[in-house]
Amino acid sequence: MSQIQDLICLTNSRQWGDAVSTTSGSSDPAKQANESIWLATFDQYRSLLFSIAYRMLGSVTDAEDILQDAFIRWQQSAEEDVRSPRAFLVTIVSRLCINHLQSARFQREQYFGEWLPEPIITDVASDPFGLVKVDESLSMAFLILLERLTPVERAVFLLRETFEYEYSEIASILNLTEPNCRQILRRARQHVTAMRPRFAAPQQKQTELFQRFLEAVGNGEMAGLLELLAKDVELHSDGGGKATAVPNVVRGADSVARGIIGSLKRLVPRDMFRRIASINGKPGLINYRDGKPHSVVTFDVVEERIQAIYIITNPEKLAHIQTPTSASSVS
Secondary structure (H helix, E strand, O other): OOOHHHHOOOOOOOOHHHHHHOOOOOOOHHHHHHHHHHHHHHHHOHHHHHHHHHHHHOOHHHHHHHHHHHHHHHHHOOHHHOOOHHHHHHHHHHHHHHHHHHHHHHHHHOOOOOOOOOOOEOEOOEOOOOOOOOOHHHOHHHHHHHOOOOHHHHHHHHHHHHOOOOHHHHHHHHOOOHHHHHHHHHHHHHHHHHHOOOOEOOHHHHHHHHHHHHHHHHHOOHHHHHHHEEEEEEEEEEOOOOOOOOOOOEEOHHHHHHHHHHHHHHHOOOOOEEEEEEEOOEEEEEEEEOOEEEEEEEEEEEOOEEEEEEEEOOHHHHOOOOOOOOOOOOO
C-alpha cells in the first residue's frame, strides 16, 4: 500500500452521483465491465466504511463526503496496490477522517452553542445507511465522549473496541507501530472509562421511561417528570445558531424539568406531528413541521433514571432525515 499516503489530501466534497458518473462515460465494454467491478466492490464495503466514518466524525453529512472522496481514490488506485480491497478502503476512510478532524478542530471551536452529533435513525425496519452494527458506540453520550480523544486516539479506539481489528491491522491502517497502537489505546481507554457510565439500563426499560417521559411532558406534570430524572441529569441542545436551543448545558433535575415543561413548551410550535423512532440506538422522538424535521429528542438512561437529554434543532443536522409517508401523533 505504498500509495496510501498520497491519498490523504482532502479534495472538495462531491456528490455521490458525480463520483459514480466519472466511470459511466466510457464506450469501451471492457473498461465499463472493469468499472462495474470496482463499483460493486466499493458498494460491498460501503456500510462498514460509513459506520467507521460516522462514528469518527459524528456527522452523517461529513461521513458521506468522506465516502465520496474515498470512492474517487478507489477508482484511481492501481490494481497492483490493492491486495485486500477491504483493508485498502478502510485505510483510506480512516485516514481521511483523521485528516478531516484535524482540519475541523478550529471550526468546532467556533461553533455557536453546544455541538452535538448529527442524529441518525437506527430503526431495524428503516436503516437507510445500512449500518454494520447498532450498539452503544452509536449513542449520543458515547459520540460526545469520543470528542475528548485526539483523532488518532479515536481511530485506534474505534477500530479495536468497536470493529475488533487486530493491532497489526490497525498499525497498517494508520501507519503506526503495534506498540504505539497499544499505548494509544491504553490512553484512550483511560479517558473513556473515567467518564463512561457503568450501568446502562436495558432497552425495554429505556423504552418504558421514554413513554413515561412523553406523557409527563405532554401533561405538564412536574412531579412525574422529576421521578424519571437522575439528580445530576443534564439537558443538551444544539441549534447551531440557526434554530432555538439553550446555549449552555442545563444541569440538575429541578432545572431540567422546569426548562422542559416551561421554556420548551413555550418555544416549540404546536402545529407539528411527531414520530417515535430509534435515534442512535436509543428511544427518540422526531418532530416535523411543514413536512420537514424540526427537532429530534433522545436521551440516555443510567440505573433506571434519565441521565442526559439531547435535543437537536439545527436544521443542517436534520436535513438527511426523511419525512415518513405517515407519522404517529404523540400528544
